Amino acid sequence: DIQMTQSPSSLSASVGDRVTITCRASQSVSTYLHWYQQKPGKAPNLLIYTASNLPNGVPSRFSGSGSGTDFTLTISSLQPEDFATYYCQQSHSAPLTFGQGTRLEI
Amino acid sequence: QVQLVQSGTEVKNPGASVRVSCKASGYTFTTSSFHWVRQAPGHSLEWMGWINPGNGNTKYSQNFQGRVTITRDTSASTVYMELSSLRSEDTALYYCARGRSTTLTTGAGYWGQGTLVTVSS
Numbered sequence A: 001d002i003q004m005t006q007s008p009s010s011l012s013a014s015v016g017d018r019v020t021i022t023c024r025a026s027q028s029v030s031t032y033l034h035w036y037q038q039k040p041g042k043a044p045n046l047l048i049y050t051a052s053n054l055p056n057g058v059p060s061r062f063s064g065s066g067s068g069t070d071f072t073l074t075i076s077s078l079q080p081e082d083f084a085t086y087y088c089q090q091s092h093s094a095p096l097t098f099g100q101g102t103r104l105e106i
Numbered sequence B: 001q002v003q004l005v006q007s008g009t010e011v012k013n014p015g016a017s018v019r020v021s022c023k024a025s026g027y028t029f030t031t032s033s034f035h036w037v038r039q040a041p042g043h044s045l046e047w048m049g050w051i052n053p054g055n056g057n058t059k060y061s062q063n064f065q066g067r068v069t070i071t072r073d074t075s076a077s078t079v080y081m082e083l084s085s086l087r088s089e090d091t092a093l094y095y096c097a098r099g100r101s102t103t104l105t106t107g108a109g110y111w112g113q114g115t116l117v118t119v120s121s
Helices: none
Strands: A004-007 A010-012 A019-025 A033-038 A045-048 A062-067 A070-075 A085-090 A102-105 B003-006 B010-012 B018-025 B034-039 B045-051 B058-060 B068-073 B078-083 B092-099 B108-111 B115-119
Touching: A004 A085, A019 A033, A019 A085, A019 A102, A033 A062, A045 A062, A045 B108, A070 A085, A085 B045, B003 B092, B003 B108, B010 B018, B018 B034, B018 B092, B018 B115, B034 B068, B045 B068, B045 B078, B045 B092, B058 B068, B078 B092
Parallel strands: A010 A102, B010 B115
Antiparallel strands: A004 A019, A019 A070, A033 A045, A033 A085, A062 A070, A085 A102, B003 B018, B018 B078, B034 B045, B034 B092, B045 B058, B068 B078, B092 B108, B092 B115
């Protein structure tokens, strides 16, 4: 199985900050890497697909980059509604696997 | 609008099976795949398997040792996930999620509300 490791596991930040979360795969996943945001008691929400693409409706302050084994999710200017847990997921090889999550706190 | 509505909370004894349903609406059912993902309390997300509802092709995580089966009923626009030989570690919130295409490789853009399955004697 491909292991996905996120860093940091938790992060304290303030409204307006620029934040970067990293995700490393144990082997190459090409660009089959997606990012999700999850708020307490809610289902995950797709933020970025195939490394750098934003679904319709996702604010442009979110961006993703990377390929192969190293990926980043960047939030350019944190808003109050962005405080949540973020997960990366690879879909290069089954079983699809998720990172352990990064909890973004005020 | 796309909606995925899952069946309700389940409480099961160890060794039993559970079947969770996910009814899709708002689009053509066979044009997007489905994933099943679970989340134990306080834990990360765990992928269980996938189905292409157009042809019924499936793929499963071997981490479930053959205990998971995903099926679909195209006439009802519904996918099902059955998990057998339940144990306490299977207590979790189970989600269906719609892929962005019929392939395995796209992210999941729509999610159901989740179904809580509790395994306890």
